């Protein structure tokens with residue numbers, strides 16, 4: 039018989055340290071790579087290997103919810119541009135639920151659906167609600183800004199953009215200037231030992 043998993047959440051310092059360790063071990067890929075923006079870089083942080091990982095996913099939820107709370111940002115829903123953002127939003131939703139809070143997740147489609155409900159933002163309605171737009175990582179900030187626009191078009195009140203890893207390539211400055219909301223990140227590229 040398999041021993042039951044210990045479902046108790048680690049404290050935040052432990053969660054953060056373990057998540058950093060897992061990101062370094064599993065997500066950082068060195069080598070020349072083309073990015074979403076078409077730019078080239080010498081490393082890639084494949085955070086899907088983290089957000090869809092059996093242990094790391096729970097840590098992502100805890101750490102990202104804490105990031106938003108520490109910044110004093112209100113949230114009733116979390117999500118962003120599919121697909122990198124999708125498991126980040128759902129992890130935060132589950133972490134909030136563990137803490138007895140009600141936070142929904144949502145998904146912003148890259149293109150508005152042309153049939154069915156014809157929505158770009160899927161999930162419980164964000165209309166009139168405080169929404170944090172999330173990302174796994176940001177480079178130019180373009181994906182997060184697309185999500186902000188989609189949420190605003192759906193009537194949501196964007197309170198912040200929050201990402202797991204910031205690559206320090208101008209996303210913070212661009213998002214804060216163009217969207218007019220704070221840009222938060224859980225880990226800097228320096229913490230990952232990247233230059």
Ligand SMILES: O=P(O)(O)OC[C@H]1O[C@H](OP(=O)(O)OP(=O)(O)O)[C@H](O)[C@@H]1O
Nearest residue numbers: 074075120121122176177178179180181
């Ligand atoms: O700040 P940006 O320049 O927009 O780049 C960051 C985006 O790139 C990646 O997604 P990608 O576009 O590869 O799509 P995916 O989420 O569907 O994998 C990542 O998940 C971010 O969404």
Ligand SMILES: O=C(O)c1cc(=O)[nH]c(=O)[nH]1
Nearest residue numbers: 073074082083084175177
């Ligand atoms: O800019 C991107 O496309 C990008 C960078 C990165 O480090 N990781 C990722 O998933 N996308």
